[in-house]
Amino acid sequence: MSCLKRYTIRKGFSLIELLIVILILSIVYFLGFEGVEIGKPKPKALTPLTLKSTITSSELFEGQATLLCINKCRSCYLRKDVTSAFEEYTGPIDLGEIEVYTLDRFDTLTQIEYGRYEDQKICLVMNFYTNGSATQMILKNDEGAYFLPAFFGEPQRFLSVEEAEEHWLRNSRTVSDSGAYY
Structure with a gap:
């Protein structure tokens, strides 16, 4: 019965594990999207035709x-x-x-x-x-x-x-x- 209690108590992640996952995702996001401007089109160059x-x-x-x-x-x-x-x-x-x-x-x-x-x-x-x-x-x-x-x-x-x-x-x-x- 003690074996069954051990498995039922541990159903989720600890706070430290969640913080580490959020930290890793944040680093990946900032490294991957650095310098990318979403939704802001670059202006066209002024030329005689434009x-x-x-x-x-x-x-x-x-x-x-x-x-x-x-x-x-x-x-x-x-x-x-x-x-x-x-x-x-x-x-x-x-x-x-x-x-x-x-x-x-x-x-x-x-x-x-x-x-x-x-x-x-x-x-x-x-x-x-x-x-x-x-x-x-x-x-x-x-x-x-x-x-x-x-x-x-x-x-x-x-x-x-x-x-x-x-x-x-x-x-x-x-x-x-x-x-x-x-």
């Missing part, structure tokens, strides 16, 4: 913003509205040394020269508005020329600035012609 979508999905964006890039577009700053101060954009940036072009009122392609910020030459200024539009422009770097539409469509890559200009003019004529139906 510029608008990346900024509008940024945590700094609140419906209206201005992006300003300096240091050959290696450093960028974002401000929420005209009265706010610029905050450093901390996501990855892959714009390269870009040139910015626009069409003037005579539909002539003109390179934009910005001023200086923090005693460095500004390479890009782009405004984002509450209605979902942005500054329409053409960007050029070593990889090609990019047409960034103001509202409709996605940014497109072209081989030359002239091809991007033709696309811009063709699209602006299409939009202005569509008003004839009203």
Whole structure:
């Protein structure tokens, strides 16, 4: 009968055994998942093709913003509205040394020269508005020329600035012609 009592008394684990198991599981967990951020997607790099979508999905964006890039577009700053101060954009940036072009009122392609910020030459200024539009422009770097539409469509890559200009003019004529139906 003493043998039966011995087995019935010991039905569970002792407190020390449970603490050792918890300690081992904790060590395995912290060694295995160190540096892994669950549920937090990494931001996309700012490129001419992802510029608008990346900024509008940024945590700094609140419906209206201005992006300003300096240091050959290696450093960028974002401000929420005209009265706010610029905050450093901390996501990855892959714009390269870009040139910015626009069409003037005579539909002539003109390179934009910005001023200086923090005693460095500004390479890009782009405004984002509450209605979902942005500054329409053409960007050029070593990889090609990019047409960034103001509202409709996605940014497109072209081989030359002239091809991007033709696309811009063709699209602006299409939009202005569509008003004839009203």
